[in-house]
Amino acid sequence: MSGFPISEATPVAFSDPLPASCDLVIVGGGIIGICAAIFAADRGLKVVVCEKGRVAGEQSSRNWGWIRQQGRDLGELPIAMESIRLWNAFQAELGRDVMGLRWSGILKASRTEAHLARSEAWLRLARPFGVDTRILTRTEMQDMLPGAAAPFAGGLFTPSDGRAEPWVTVPALARLAQARGVVIREGCAVRRLELAAGQIAGVETERGRIGAAQVIVAAGSWSRLFLAQHGVKIPQLSVLASVAATEPVAGLPDLAFSDGDYAIRPRADGGLTLGPGSEHDFFIGPDAFASFFPYLPTLRRDFRSTNFRPWPPRGYPDGWTTPRRWQGESPFEAMRILAPRPNMATLGRAHAAFRKAFPAAGPLRVRTAWAGMIDTLPDVVPVIDRVAALPGLILATGMAGHGFGIGPGVGRVLADMATGQPPGHDLSRFRFVRFAEGGPPDFGAAL
Numbered sequence: 001m002s003g004f005p006i007s008e009a010t011p012v013a014f015s016d017p018l019p020a021s022c023d024l025v026i027v028g029g030g031i032i033g034i035c036a037a038i039f040a041a042d043r044g045l046k047v048v049v050c051e052k053g054r055v056a057g058e059q060s061s062r063n064w065g066w067i068r069q070q071g072r073d074l075g076e077l078p079i080a081m082e083s084i085r086l087w088n089a090f091q092a093e094l095g096r097d098v099m100g101l102r103w104s105g106i107l108k109a110s111r112t113e114a115h116l117a118r119s120e121a122w123l124r125l126a127r128p129f130g131v132d133t134r135i136l137t138r139t140e141m142q143d144m145l146p147g148a149a150a151p152f153a154g155g156l157f158t159p160s161d162g163r164a165e166p167w168v169t170v171p172a173l174a175r176l177a178q179a180r181g182v183v184i185r186e187g188c189a190v191r192r193l194e195l196a197a198g199q200i201a202g203v204e205t206e207r208g209r210i211g212a213a214q215v216i217v218a219a220g221s222w223s224r225l226f227l228a229q230h231g232v233k234i235p236q237l238s239v240l241a242s243v244a245a246t247e248p249v250a251g252l253p254d255l256a257f258s259d260g261d262y263a264i265r266p267r268a269d270g271g272l273t274l275g276p277g278s279e280h281d282f283f284i285g286p287d288a289f290a291s292f293f294p295y296l297p298t299l300r301r302d303f304r305s306t307n308f309r310p311w312p313p314r315g316y317p318d319g320w321t322t323p324r325r326w327q328g329e330s331p332f333e334a335m336r337i338l339a340p341r342p343n344m345a346t347l348g349r350a351h352a353a354f355r356k357a358f359p360a361a362g363p364l365r366v367r368t369a370w371a372g373m374i375d376t377l378p379d380v381v382p383v384i385d386r387v388a389a390l391p392g393l394i395l396a397t398g399m400a401g402h403g404f405g406i407g408p409g410v411g412r413v414l415a416d417m418a419t420g421q422p423p424g425h426d427l428s429r430f431r432f433v434r435f436a437e438g439g440p441p442d443f444g445a446a447l
């Protein structure tokens with residue numbers, strides 16, 4: 001796991017001098033910001049990416065590394081499918097296997113017929129999009145997962161889904177962006193937007209002003225805090241997801257799979273990346289209170305898989321003492337990298353469930369554990385849209401645990417948005433104004 005975790009001790013790798021002006025500033029050097037930069041530079045824009053900490057220091061290096069079309073919201077599915085092609089194009093351009101990209105498939109195993117029926121329902125809706133997903137029978141599951149202690153009722157399998165090693169992939173893509181002329185600056189928090197005559201005129205960073213007629217905010221869990229100072233309101237919150245990495249394990253199939261209680265992915269170094277099926281932690285801060293009603297249906301759905309914690313750690317985006325307005329130094333400089341402590345009890349439960357399902361694999365030896373804050377919205381799909389009230393502002397946030405896999409497709413869409421080209425997909429699902437329109441969240445067909 002060389003290069004992981006990315007922390008403030010990680011040497012700065014991107015320190016390009018900032019220009020006085022450019023065509024497009026991107027706030028956030030996660031996978032979304034970096035992919036948008038690559039495609040925007042391809043379209044001839046002069047692009048600057050400002051990252052307060054390190055490229056991929058937050059979610060974009062901390063995720064499981066699943067590249068998944070399977071089970072996606074039907075609005076997201078075309079972007080997820082396009083992303084598969086774009087991942088291959090990146091791989092071809094990198095010219096060697098730096099990302100650990102493998103198209104080994106993703107499997108969702110069902111213990112019960114009722115669970116399998118939900119997968120079947122999704123597949124009926126997704127099939128017209130051209131996915132290669134199929135339902136596996138009880139017998140096929142035995143072939144796919146030999147060594148499972150108890151038979152599965154069936155499974156949902158997508159052979160064209162895959163995986164990559166996040167903490168090497170995103171910095172490698174940042175180097176691709178740099179090679180196209182993108183300016184990338186780590187340790188450079190954007191404090192606020194600059195406006196002139198009601199339009200975007202640039203950004204104020206901790207290292208000075210950059211003039212630009214367009215800004216993409218791809219700031220992950222910090223997006224709500226960043227936007228609120230300009231009166232742009234989104235009901236975005238974050239949940240803490242814990243992950244463990246094990247020592248190498250023999251005798252398991254070479255694919256990523258989950259069964260509801262745990263999820264595993266083989267890593268390039270032979271170990272497994274192990275996470276809980278759905279369990280996560282949620283810190284209750286002032287934004288959580290303010291968003292109680294928009295999230296009520298989401299809460300009802302996820303109540304049993306959520307560990308509620310009353311005190312967000314100091315400096316977190318929704319911390320009780322985190323300033324909502326500032327002059328000079330901003331909360332983004334006060335916390336360069338959001339690196340939460342993992343919930344070891346959650347990981348213990350995931351480990352126990354895995355051992356019960358695969359006793360022959362023996363106890364897993366955990367090498368390290370970490371966590372990340374997943375930014376989400378009440379309907380669990382992102383905002384990818386312009387903000388009409390602030391011409392020049394584009395939002396790409398609330399990736400809700402999907403952003404690594406769909407990052408290339410989202411980046412391509414954002415670049416076309418910034419250059420006034422048709423986005424190629426129906427983006428109505430990702431409208432910024434949908435929350436202001438009222439009504440309960442539309443959870444769509446996602447699994």
Ligand SMILES: Cc1cc2nc3c(=O)[nH]c(=O)nc-3n(C[C@H](O)[C@H](O)[C@H](O)COP(=O)(O)OP(=O)(O)OC[C@H]3O[C@@H](n4cnc5c(N)ncnc54)[C@H](O)[C@@H]3O)c2cc1C
Nearest residue numbers: 028030031032052060063064066190220372402403404405
């Ligand atoms: C444990 C875990 C498992 C996951 N598993 C998967 C998976 O298997 N597959 C998948 O597709 N997705 C997965 N995800 C989700 C995925 O990681 C995210 O959706 C994706 O990384 C989001 O990318 P992003 O660029 O939007 O945000 P981030 O990666 O969070 O990047 C945002 C960046 O913006 C920077 N920033 C914020 N504010 C400012 C500012 N004011 N100035 C400058 N910089 C700023 C931050 O420092 C940060 O680096 C997982 C996430 C977690 C935490």
